[in-house]
Each structure stands twice: as C-alpha cells, then as structure tokens.
Amino acid sequence: MADELRIGLAELLRKAQMEHDAxxxxxxxxxxxxxxxxxxxxxxxxxxxxxxxxxxxxHRNGYRxxxxxxxxxxxxxxxxxxxxxxxxxSLLEPRRRAERALSTIVQEAYVxxxxxxxVDDLVKALGMAGISKSQVSRVCEELDEEVERFRNRPLGGAxxxxxxxxxxxxxxxxxxxxxxxxxxAVGVKGETGEREVLGLDVGPSEDGAFxxxxxxxxxxxxxSGVRLVTSDAHRGLKSAIxxxxxxxxxxxxxxxxxxxxxxxxPKAAQQMVxxxxxxxxxxxxxxxxxxxxxxVADGFRPRFPKLAELMDEAEEDVLAYAAFPSQHWxxxxxxxxxxxxxxxxxxxxxxxxxxxxxxxxxxxxxxxxSEQHDEWQVSKRYFSAGSLAKLERKEEAxxxxxxxxxx
Numbered sequence: 001m002a003d004e005l006r007i008g009l010a011e012l013l014r015k016a017q018m019e020h021d022a023x024x025x026x027x028x029x030x031x032x033x034x035x036x037x038x039x040x041x042x043x044x045x046x047x048x049x050x051x052x053x054x055x056x057x058x059h060r061n062g063y064r065x066x067x068x069x070x071x072x073x074x075x076x077x078x079x080x081x082x083x084x085x086x087x088x089x090s091l092l093e094p095r096r097r098a099e100r101a102l103s104t105i106v107q108e109a110y111v112x113x114x115x116x117x118x119v120d121d122l123v124k125a126l127g128m129a130g131i132s133k134s135q136v137s138r139v140c141e142e143l144d145e146e147v148e149r150f151r152n153r154p155l156g157g158a159x160x161x162x163x164x165x166x167x168x169x170x171x172x173x174x175x176x177x178x179x180x181x182x183x184x185a186v187g188v189k190g191e192t193g194e195r196e197v198l199g200l201d202v203g204p205s206e207d208g209a210f211x212x213x214x215x216x217x218x219x220x221x222x223x224s225g226v227r228l229v230t231s232d233a234h235r236g237l238k239s240a241i242x243x244x245x246x247x248x249x250x251x252x253x254x255x256x257x258x259x260x261x262x263x264x265x266p267k268a269a270q271q272m273v274x275x276x277x278x279x280x281x282x283x284x285x286x287x288x289x290x291x292x293x294x295x296v297a298d299g300f301r302p303r304f305p306k307l308a309e310l311m312d313e314a315e316e317d318v319l320a321y322a323a324f325p326s327q328h329w330x331x332x333x334x335x336x337x338x339x340x341x342x343x344x345x346x347x348x349x350x351x352x353x354x355x356x357x358x359x360x361x362x363x364x365x366x367x368x369x370s371e372q373h374d375e376w377q378v379s380k381r382y383f384s385a386g387s388l389a390k391l392e393r394k395e396e397a398x399x400x401x402x403x404x405x406x407x
Contacts, residue, residue, distance in 0.1 A: 030075045033068070037089045041080040044087045058082045144359070147366030150373070151199060155218065158225020159187035160391060161328070161383075162198065162245075163338040164215075165231060166206045167345060169365075171355040173204075180358060181206040182345065182365055183214050186338050190225060193381035193388055195337070197373040198223060200365060202358045208236030215244040227391070228324060230335055232256040233317070252317035253335040254281065264307045273300070273307070281333065286322035293319060327387040337382075341372060 042048050045058035061081040068075045068091075079089060166183045173180075183206060185198040199218050203210040211234075229241050230251040241250055261277060262270045276296055283289040297311035321333040331337065348368050355361045376382075 030077065033075070033077060033089075033091060036091065037077070037080055040089060041082065041087055045082060058087075143363050143367055147363055147370065150370045151362075151366060152221065155196075155198060155222035155224075158190040159196075159198070159223060160190045160225055160227040160388075161230070161332055162187040162223075162226050162228070162248075163230045163335055164211075164237065164241075165335050165338045165342060166234075167342045169346075169349045169355060169361055170353070171202075171358055171361055173357075177354055178204070180204060180361060181210070182361060183211065184338065184341065184345075184369065185214070185218060186341065187223070187226075188382050190388060190391075193383035193385060195376045195382045197341075197369045197376075200362070200369055202361050202365075206234060206236060208239045211237045211240035212244055215240050219244060228320065228332055230332055232335065233260070233314075249320045249323065250317060251320040251332060252314060253333075254318055255334045255336065255339075257314060257318050261307055261310060264310060265304050269304075273304070276300075277311075280319075281329075284326070286319070289319055289322050290315070325387055325390040327390070328383060331382065341369070344368060344372070 038049075041060070045056050045060070047053050047056040049060065059082070061083045063078040064081055066077045066079045068077050077089075080087065163186045164183065166181045168179045168181055170177050171180045172178075181203050182200060183203070184200045187196055187198045188194070189196055199214070199221070201210075201214045201217070203214075226245050226248040228249045228251055229245060230253055231237050231241070232253050233256060238250060241248065258274060258277065262274060265273050276299070280289055280292045280296060283292050293311065293315055297308045297315075300311070301308040321329050324332060345365055345368055349355075349361075349364060352360075352364065355364075
C-alpha cells in the first residue's frame with residue numbers, strides 16, 4: 001500500500017509539473033485520503049484486498065460514493081464498505097464528533113477535579129482509547145498555544161464596523177467561585193466585507209478600565225478605520241469607546257434599548273409600545289427616522305413620561321446607524337450578530353460549569369471563537385463590495401463638505 005501511495009503521488013506531481021494542473025492540491029488530498037482509508041480498512045478487517053487468511057474479522061463489500069467538503073474544494077471519495085457496516089473512515093464526520101465529545105469530557109473532568117482513572121473510564125465508556133494525565137496536559141498546552149496565536153494575530157486593514165459585548169461565566173478565584181466577564185469583539189473588514197473575531201479577554205468585571213485596556217490591545221494589534229461601534233449602553237464601555245476609538249460613532253443596540261424602554265411601561269402596554277417604536281426603524285432615511293422618533297416620543301409623553309424622557313436622551317445613540325448606507329442598517333443597528341456568537345459560547349461553557357481558573361476560560365472560549373472565525377472566512381461576505389463602496393463615498397462626501405462651505 002505504501003508503494004502504491006508513493007506511485008500515485010508521484011504521478012500527480014508529474015502531471016502538475018507537465019500540465020500545470022490547477023486541481024493538483026485537490027487531487028492530492030483525494031489520493032492521500034483514499035490511500036488512508038484503504039490502509040484503515042485493511043487494519044480493521046485484518047487482511048489486505050483479495051488476501052485469504054484465517055483470523056480476519058470481516059470482509060469487504062465494495063465502495064460507496066461520498067462527497068467530502070474540504071478547503072481544497074469538494075472531493076469525491078470512494079469509501080470502502082465492510083459487510084457488517086462496522087467501518088467508517090476516521091477522517092470523516094463521526095471522528096470529529098467523537099473528538100468533540102472527548103474534549104468535552106476532558107474539560108469537564110479537569111474542571112471538577114475528576115481523577116485520571118475516572119477520566120479514563122469515561123472515555124472508554126464511549127468506545128474510545130483511554131487518555132492519561134500527561135495526554136490531558138499536552139492537549140491543553142496545544143490548545144493554549146493555538147488560542148494565543150489567534151488572540152495575538154495582527155489585524156490588518158480598516159474595520160469600519162465593530163460589535164462588542166460581554167458574557168459571564170463562573171471560575172475559581174483564590175479558592176472561591178466568582179463570575180468573570182468574557183469580552184468579545186467582532187468586526188467587518190473593509191477590504192473584503194468578511195466578518196472576523198477581532199479578540200477576546202477575561203476579567204473580573206466589565207468596568208471602564210477593563211474595556212479600555214481591551215480596546216487598546218486591539219488597536220495595538222492593528223485595529224483601525226473604525227466608523228461605527230455597536231454595543232449595549234454600558235457606561236464603562238461607552239466611555240472606553242470614546243477614549244480609545246477616537247472618531248468612531250457609537251450605536252446603542254436597538255434590541256437592548258427596546259428592553260430598557262419596555263421595562264418602563266406596564267406589561268399590558270408593552271406590545272403596543274414595542275410596535276410603535278419599531279415604526280421608526282422602518283423609515284427610509286435619516287430625516288424621516290428622526291421625525292418619526294420625536295413623533296412617537298411626544299405621543300408617549302402624556303401616558304408614559306419616563307419612556308418619553310428615555311427616548312429624548314437616547315435619540316442620537318439609537319439612530320446613529322442612519323448616517324451609514326441603508327443596505328447596512330439591519331446588521332449594524334443591533335448586537336444581534338454578536339449575541340448569536342455569545343449563545344454558542346454559553347452553550348459550550350455551560351457544559352463545563354465552573355472553570356478552575358481564567359486561563360481555562362480563555363482556552364475554551366478562544367477555541368470556540370477560533371472555529372467561528374475560520375467558518376466566516378469561507379462563508380458568504382457579510383457586506384457586499386458595492387455597499388462598502390457606498391460607505392467610502394459617504395465618508396469622502398463628509399470630508400469634502402467643509403471645503404465647499406469655506407470656498
């Protein structure tokens with residue numbers, strides 16, 4: 001089998017050199033994967049193809065077609081069959097699910113102080129090989145290195161839109177359990193329109209000093225060209241944005257604002273109030289949105305004076321999105337893109353429960369965010385090139401306007 005693999009790869013290399021074959025990488029992945037499956041199935045049944053020996057544990061039963069999506073493209077594989085259906089290639093999906101299950105077990109056992117022997121028993125109960133304490137430590141070290149590379153990578157180019165938010169998890173600190181803040185930033189790269197996870201950090205609370213330190217770390221790594229930052233109305237965060245991301249507008253998340261607004265009216269009136277406020281966001285331009293906002297606030301003033309006062313104070317911040325291209329409004333006027341990411345983080349961290357320390361929080365959350373970041377790099381652009389060009393033209397118009405007035 002090794003000789004066949006070498007011959008096959010040598011033939012692919014010759015073809016690529018002579019014909020300049022653009023599918024060389026894809027074809028190489030296919031050939032290597034096919035060879036690996038053949039070696040696996042031989043080991044699985046204890047016999048090579050057409051080999052008749054005693055003691056074999058199964059028999060081949062042809063192949064089945066399977067499309068495998070990889071970064072080199074969709075690859076058509078011929079998966080070997082075994083008559084009792086007991087074989088499945090380790091490089092395909094079931095193995096990845098098993099690895100995720102194993103990772104979860106190791107993490108949870110590590111956090112709760114489960115002994116190495118019990119971890120080994122749990123892993124074996126899933127039908128997988130046992131795992132030693134040194135293996136657990138090695139896996140954690142490898143994860144830490146990968147997460148740190150991800151967290152400290154350079155940020156190149158402009159990121160006109162940035163979303164920031166925090167979620168909380170429990171971790172041990174000085175012998176006690178406390179809630180710690182996990183702060184996350186997501187941005188859209190102006191050159192490509194793709195979303196990226198810009199960074200994360202963990203701290204005792206999301207106060208202004210912690211937010212400022214986090215944002216400065218992003219700037220130090222190359223974050224620039226920020227036009228609009230969307231977040232909730234946390235005072236410390238808003239102040240940090242003003243100090244660190246000078247020149248950027250701040251968008252108060254409309255979803256968080258709506259929760260604040262509805263808390264000021266009786267439950268029976270909340271549906272009506274919510275529907276009325278949402279009419280503002282259906283307006284086609286900034287002038288109409290502002291007029292409707294004030295009309296709605298004045299309508300609430302006799303019956304709900306505190307709500308009207310909140311709307312008066314929040315107008316500029318909630319309607320900041322309207323100064324940007326209308327194609328972007330629905331994606332920048334709230335923290336929804338980051339909220340969905342936070343839900344995935346919570347789903348994964350809830351499995352652990354209580355983390356042994358902040359480093360363990362960074363390890364798991366960083367791994368989750370790194371996976372999401374990679375998925376975004378191969379998915380559909382968040383903003384089209386055409387709509388981002390409108391953002392650039394709008395910025396140029398703002399810069400040129402004072403010159404026209406002075407002339």
